[in-house]
Structures are given as structure tokens and as C-alpha cells.
Amino acid sequence: MILINGQPETMLSVADRGLQYGDGLFETIPFRHGRLEYLKEHTERLLRGCKRLQIDFNDIAALERELLIVCNQISGDGVIKIIITRGSGGRGYKPPIDSTPQRIITFHPLPDYPLNRQSGITVQLCSTRLAKNPLLAGIKHLNRLEQVIARNEWDSADIAEGLMLNYDDELIEGTMSNVFLVSDGCLFTPNLNSCGIEGVMRERILALACTLDIPHEIVTLTLDDLYQADEVFVTNSLIRVWPVTALHGTNKQWPHGDITKRIQKALDTAES
The missing domain is CATH 3.30.470.10 (Aminotransferase class 4, branched-chain amino acid transferase, N-terminal domain)
Structure with a gap:
């Protein structure tokens, strides 16, 4: 309709x-x-x-x-x-x-996304970069060509999402999602002051972190932070939370960790 x-x-x-x-x-x-x-x-x-x-x-x-x-x-x-x-x-x-x-x-109709809320997904690191533009950062404007080009980088059904950097090699987001890292019990998500979308689910999870007493920060993140993270997950309103368990083309893997599970459970409870 x-x-x-x-x-x-x-x-x-x-x-x-x-x-x-x-x-x-x-x-x-x-x-x-x-x-x-x-x-x-x-x-x-x-x-x-x-x-x-x-x-x-x-x-x-x-x-x-x-x-x-x-x-x-x-x-x-x-x-x-x-x-x-x-x-x-x-x-x-x-x-x-x-x-x-x-x-x-x-x-x-709902997208035919993989049901990987427990087993986790494989992501790819996209070669397409995000340009910095503080004026447009955060909002969901109609100019999404960077994401269109990035999403065209893979065809494999085994890859559920692509992660995107800016031209300063900072980790920003997924092609259709926000990204979170867990390190030493603290939850981190990228600073989106210069590019990226401030997702509704991102804001919901940051609020949940307060309720659950999970330490959390909005910071500048790099690929080193991604590789050294204990847990990784991506979010948007449709998928809610997908644990990331593997990075395509590398031997890097992450577990479906305790903090990710706590956030998933809290979201499920809030929406039930």
C-alpha cells in the first residue's frame, strides 16, 4: 500500500x-x-x-x-x-x-534476513568509505549512495552485513546498522558527530545500558578496537541486535557474549 x-x-x-x-x-x-x-x-x-x-x-x-x-x-x-x-x-x-x-x-513485507540472533553473523569490512559531513551526520537523509555502493561489494548469503570506516580509518557503522563493541566489560559505540546515522535502536540500547548498569561510552573507534573487542554486535530497528561472530576473509572470531545476551534479553522483555 x-x-x-x-x-x-x-x-x-x-x-x-x-x-x-x-x-x-x-x-x-x-x-x-x-x-x-x-x-x-x-x-x-x-x-x-x-x-x-x-x-x-x-x-x-x-x-x-x-x-x-x-x-x-x-x-x-x-x-x-x-x-x-x-x-x-x-x-x-x-x-x-x-x-x-x-x-x-x-x-x-519484513526482509528475509537470516535468523542469527543466537548463532551470530559474519560481517565484511567494506572498502567504500564514509565522507565526513557534520551537517548531515546523524540524520536519515535520502542521500544513501555510500551505503548503496558499499552493499554492492558482496553477494554471498553467508555475509549478513558490511562494516564501514571513514577516510580517517575510524569505524563508524554498518551499511544498515549501528555497531557496538564490548571490551573489558564496557560497551562502546562510535562517535557519529561527523558521519553515520544515529539509529533509534542505538539510542534504545544506550538507555538500556544505564538501566542494566553496563558501563558505556560513545568514543572514536578504530579497526584495532574492533579486532581487540571481546564482543561485537550490530543493531537497527528491524533486526534489533545481531551478534557478530566472524569477520569475512580473516580468522577473526568473537563469541556471542554475556553483555550482548543481556541486552537482547532486556529488549525482548521490553517488547513482549
Whole structure:
């Protein structure tokens, strides 16, 4: 199902700036057991992104009404994607003064991800690097070509995710996930001030670490930190937590460790 500005529609103007320039944002929200998970966190990040890009959108009430329409017409679990674009405008980068933001909502089946919540996944280190851009760091804008190119680096079904560095050799994130390391009982996740997405599940896990009395820090991480970590896992709203147990092309392996298991159990309990 597709709604554009609240109407069943599949056509979007070719003049829309989301198509022309990637001028917009998106959120991907799990729909499980008849409800949208983490809706508040997703809408808050969406509004932060609109403010950062100076897109004049704040009509969350209309968006929530339209989400309810979609949710009432689907059965089974899936994924709801929200796209907000700046709207249509003429040629040229300068945003038109009178553009009207476009609201696009689509529903999709759950991805056919591997069920490796216990046995763990193998990841690949991507050669594609992330450029630093503090203005765009953290938000989920429509310009995702770095991730598209990185994800095209492997075809093997044995590799579930790719890890990405920036041009300063700092570990930042996965192609579709945030990354966490555990070393000496402390939980670490990369600083995303210059690039990367501040994931909703990342924020949820940092909050859970406080509740569980797990020491945690947001820091600059390198490949050495990855290799020396006691545990590694990746997260997003759809997968929640995947333990990482192997790095493709190397003999490096990690266990599905105790802190990862504690966080998984706490998430499961909170969502049950």
C-alpha cells in the first residue's frame, strides 16, 4: 500500500526535489503484532532531520492519521517506510520559497534476513568509505549512495552485513546498522558527530545500558578496537541486535557474549 499526502497514489511529480536532489528524509519502522514499534523515536528523529535541512514540515498529526490508515489495512508483520521530501520546485539547488513538503508512506513485507540472533553473523569490512559531513551526520537523509555502493561489494548469503570506516580509518557503522563493541566489560559505540546515522535502536540500547548498569561510552573507534573487542554486535530497528561472530576473509572470531545476551534479553522483555 502507498499513500502520498494521505491519498492512495503511486505517482510522484518528476519535479519533486526528493527525486531531483535527494532533498528529504526517511524513516523505516517495524510493524509487528499489530503496532508500530518505536514510533515516537522515529518521528522525533524525522523532525530533527527536517529542522536540520530546513524543510518546513511539522504536521505529525497528519502523518499519524495516515499511518493509522495504512496500519488498519494491512495484516501480518512488515515494514512501514515514511519519506518526507521538500516538495516540487524548479531546476536549481536553491529551494523554492513556496514548496510544500510531500508525505509518502509505503508498506513492505519484513526482509528475509537470516535468523542469527543466537548463532551470530559474519560481517565484511567494506572498502567504500564514509565522507565526513557534520551537517548531515546523524540524520536519515535520502542521500544513501555510500551505503548503496558499499552493499554492492558482496553477494554471498553467508555475509549478513558490511562494516564501514571513514577516510580517517575510524569505524563508524554498518551499511544498515549501528555497531557496538564490548571490551573489558564496557560497551562502546562510535562517535557519529561527523558521519553515520544515529539509529533509534542505538539510542534504545544506550538507555538500556544505564538501566542494566553496563558501563558505556560513545568514543572514536578504530579497526584495532574492533579486532581487540571481546564482543561485537550490530543493531537497527528491524533486526534489533545481531551478534557478530566472524569477520569475512580473516580468522577473526568473537563469541556471542554475556553483555550482548543481556541486552537482547532486556529488549525482548521490553517488547513482549
